[in-house]
Amino acid sequence: MIARGSTAPGFGAVADAFADVMAGSAGAFSVVRGGDTLVELYGGRAPSGPTGAGPDGRSWDADTVAVLFSGTKGLAATACAALAGPAPHGLDPDEPVARYWPEFAAAGKESVTVGQVLSHTAGLPSVDPAPAAIASDLDDRAGAAALAQQGPLWKPGTRTAYHALTYGHLVAELLRRVTGRDPRAVVEEVVARVPGVRVFLRTPPPAPARILRCPGYRLSTFLDGDPDRRAAVDRMYRALSDPELVNTPAWYRSGALAGAGVAGATSMARLYAALADPARSPVPAAALARATTTHAEGVDAINDRPLRYGLGFELADPIGTYGPEPVAFGHSGAGGGRHGAWPERRIGFSFLPGELRTEDADDRASTLLTALHTCL
Known part of the structure; x- marks a missing residue:
């Protein structure tokens, strides 16, 4: 692959790393300060096409957009932080969810907090029983209604487990209850x-780049040998079991806040650079500081992956998800996407790949972030 684009003086090592890790693939990497x-x-x-880039494949350009998968959660977290404030007109992390959404108090959840x-840590990692149609996993309103009646799998606040799709259901309903508006439009x-930042949730996106899965793609590579928890993972990620669903309008026009956002790498890097710069941030400094302080950490109760969360944002963790910088926040996406900020450097970055690769065999983002760090 011939890398195109530009780098500022002194950042040539990043261009070299990009050409190496993206050989035979497609995607983009942007960094803004x-x-x-x-x-x-x-x-x-x-x-x-379904098997890869054919002769009619579009060149991946500066304005190419693609599905962000769970990178969308970082957008939702940004909106939640921007709306932080005392109830009922602000979203207060210390308040019970039922303060805003009374139906949620059912099945012993009256004390679960925002x-x-x-x-x-709410103990609601999947909708049980799962709806009959996989595509319905992308319906945040229906998912929220089901979760409101569902009991948690453990005492909320005592265990951490990634809420792959249900995070979007829950946050979308909270944003709707606080603002009275379509949560996608709010984000x-x-x-x-x-x-210069444009993301597509409620707004129909231009045709996004097709996303492929590498042969043997699998999820939750930290989990080994536990059939019960593997079954739980399969329920959580059910919507990703259909490799074509992610390339259909049913996915990228659903606006599901857990994983259906569409954007380009440059927009994502600009957003996180602004979050890293108090003079330009769309979130008040105190609210962002709270949202990027550790609120949960440890080993995922379902898939054994080391975790560290703020309020919706992933934080720098023991496995180096956000590179060598010790202070970082953002959100990764299925298959290798990485979008975040190094606040002490005032830097935002976004790696947006066109091919999903398995986490334990994918060093693309880590290589790029390491190269970037050497140039600073």
Whole structure:
């Protein structure tokens, strides 16, 4: 692959790393500091067919957009932080969810807090029983209604487990109850406060790049030999069991806050650069500080992955998800996407791949972030 784009003086090592890790693939990597773009690299061809990039595949350009998968959760977390404040008109992490959403108090959940939902400790990692149609996993309103009647799997706040899809159901309903508006529009408007940032949730996106899965793609690679927990993982990620669903309008027009957002790498890098710069942030400094302070950490109770969460944001963790920088926040996406900030450097970055690779065999984002760190 011939990398295209540009790098600021002194960042040539990032271009070299991008060309190496993206050989035979497609995608983009952007880095922004303040209002300045330090790295804007892209290349390959956005695949057009079910087996890969054919002769009619589109070149991956600076304006190419793609599904963010769980990178969408970082957008939702940004909106929640922007709305932080005392109830009932602000979203207060210390308040019970039922303060905003009375139906949620059913089945022993009357004391579950907003903060526990945002930090993945609410004990509601899947909708049980699962709806008949896989595509219905993307319906945040229906998912929220089901979860309101469901009991938690453990005492909320005592265990941490990634709420892969249910995070979106729960947060969407909270945003709806607080604002009285479509939560997708709320998220779009908050992030659009940053000049040059455009994401698509409620707004129909331009045709996003097709996303492929590498042969043997699998989820939850930290989990080994436990059939019960593997079954739980399969329920959580049921919507990803259909490799074609992610490339259909049913997915990327659903606006599901857990994983259906669409954006380009440059928009995501600009957003996180603004979050890292108090003078430009769409979130008040105190609210962002609280949202990026550790609220839950440890080993995931379901899939054994080391975790560290703020209020909706992933934080720098023991396995180096956000590179060598010790202070970081953001959100990763299925198959290798990595979007986040190094606040002490005032840097935002986004790696947006066109191919999903298995976590234990994917070093693309880590290689790029290491190269970036050496250039600072």
